[in-house]
Structures are given as C-alpha cells and as structure tokens.
Amino acid sequence: MPKEHSWKVIDADGARREVRAVRHAAKWRIQSRTSVCDNWCYHEQPLLADLEYLRELIQRKYQRRRASWDELKEVEQLVKDARRAVLTQ
Numbered sequence: 533m534p535k536e537h538s539w540k541v542i543d544a545d546g547a548r549r550e551v552r553a554v555r556h557a558a559k560w561r562i563q564s565r566t567s568v569c570d571n572w573c574y575h576e577q578p579l580l581a582d583l584e585y586l587r588e589l590i591q592r593k594y595q596r597r598r599a600s601w602d603e604l605k606e607v608e609q610l611v612k613d614a615r616r617a618v619l620t621q
Contacts, residue, residue, distance in 0.1 A: 535603070537589055541582075553586050555603060560610060562586070580614045587611050 534556035541549045548567040553560055562578035565571060575582075587607045593599035 535599075537586065537593075539585060539589065541585075551582050551585075553582075555606075558602075558606070560606065577617065578610075578614070580611070580618060583607070583611045583614050 534554050536552060536554045538550065538552040541551060543549055549564055550567075551562065551564045552572070553562050555561075562575045562582060563572045564575065564582070565573065587604075590599050590604050590607050594601065594604050
C-alpha cells in the first residue's frame with residue numbers, strides 16, 4: 533500500500549507550492565504543484581530542499597512510530613545522492 537507525505541512551501545517569490553512524496557514498492561516519487569496550476573509535476577531529480585524536508589518529516593514520524601526504519605534510510609540515501617549531484621555540477 534502506498535504511503536503519502538505532503539507539505540506546503542512558500543517560495544522566495546511568494547508563490548505557494550504543494551509537495552507530495554509517495555513511497556510505493558520501495559521507490560519514492562516526488563511531485564509538486566503551484567497554487568496557480570492544478571497539474572501535478574513529477575520530478576526525476578527533486579530539489580535538495582524538498583528532500584531534506586522529507587527527511588525531517590520522516591524522522592519525526594519515525595519517532596512516533598508512524599514511519600519505518602527502511603523509509604528513513606531510503607530518504608537519507610536520496611538526500612546523500614542529491615548532495616553529491618549538486619557538488620559534481
């Protein structure tokens with residue numbers, strides 16, 4: 533059964549953005565949409581800030597036993613990979 537985590541962010545230019553992370557079959561899919569557009573956009577390479585927020589969210593849920601250790605480790609690996617990609621550019 534897929535697990536879904538969502539949150540809202542206000543960008544630097546003041547636009548509201550809703551971000552959703554779905555884990556299904558041990559794979560994470562990150563998608564977002566703005567308050568102007570109703571279509572969800574899937575991200576092959578999500579923003580580092582979104583991944584870091586997802587990690588914090590999963591850590592809080594793990595402490596309350598609402599997320600598994602595997603989910604936390606998978607998200608931490610995604611953050612590490614995204615940081616490496618940023619550094620190599």
